[in-house]
Amino acid sequence: MIKLHGFAASNYYNVPKLALLEKGIRFEEVVSYIGAGPNYNPEYLDRSPLGKVPALEVPEGFISESRAILAYIESAYPQHPLLPESPYDLAKVQELSQFIEIYFELVARRLIPNLLSGQPPKPSVLEKVEADLTKAALALAKLSSFEKFAYGDKFTLADIAAILHLPIVRLVGTTFLGHDPLANIPGLSDYCARMEARPQVIKIRADAAADRPQFITHFKSLYGAQ
Numbered sequence: 001m002i003k004l005h006g007f008a009a010s011n012y013y014n015v016p017k018l019a020l021l022e023k024g025i026r027f028e029e030v031v032s033y034i035g036a037g038p039n040y041n042p043e044y045l046d047r048s049p050l051g052k053v054p055a056l057e058v059p060e061g062f063i064s065e066s067r068a069i070l071a072y073i074e075s076a077y078p079q080h081p082l083l084p085e086s087p088y089d090l091a092k093v094q095e096l097s098q099f100i101e102i103y104f105e106l107v108a109r110r111l112i113p114n115l116l117s118g119q120p121p122k123p124s125v126l127e128k129v130e131a132d133l134t135k136a137a138l139a140l141a142k143l144s145s146f147e148k149f150a151y152g153d154k155f156t157l158a159d160i161a162a163i164l165h166l167p168i169v170r171l172v173g174t175t176f177l178g179h180d181p182l183a184n185i186p187g188l189s190d191y192c193a194r195m196e197a198r199p200q201v202i203k204i205r206a207d208a209a210a211d212r213p214q215f216i217t218h219f220k221s222l223y224g225a226q
């Protein structure tokens, strides 16, 4: 059986996990908390060369990087497809997924250490994060109307990106910027409520909540945060 390595409090770990749950594929979870620099567990670097979570263990070996893992899952398990068939629609789903990851997740991620440690971010970092998120929020409304799903009339990889990465943007915004940078995107709040009601997303959230205390303990032991 394929094995997913990582930890449930990680939004990136949850990307392939949600894909596997939505497709109804059986998999085993192997808990691996990541390290940093000299604290890396050397064995884990054989699974994911930068020590990042997730890694997928398949009969042929290990795959790191959530996008590559999703590509493997889609082609190895064609049932309940998470990508449309038409080349244009498929590209648009990938465009939206990539957009959310690059222009929202990776920007908000700059403040995750502050969220975890409670340390206030540097004003220059805050300013840049706010400017980048504001620009991306205006653009996101052009890519999706969030009417039913993030793209088209079926659950796709774009929904996985949206429901796993956008809540972090909202959390970072309300915590450090004093507002939700996504508040004015038409349809987004109702869309998120619909996605949160999916049984697979409910499971992801429950597993993440159960894992959070262990993850925080791990984070503090690694970075010495209070």
Ligand SMILES: N[C@@H](CCC(=O)N[C@@H](CS)C(=O)NCC(=O)O)C(=O)O
Pocket (backbone or CB within 6 Å): 010, 011, 012, 013, 034, 035, 036, 050, 051, 052, 053, 054, 064, 065, 066, 067
């Ligand atoms: N590009 C990677 C990003 C994965 C990632 O950043 N995972 C975080 C956990 S949410 C991680 O492993 N961070 C530890 C590190 O960067 O050292 C992917 O798509 O899988």
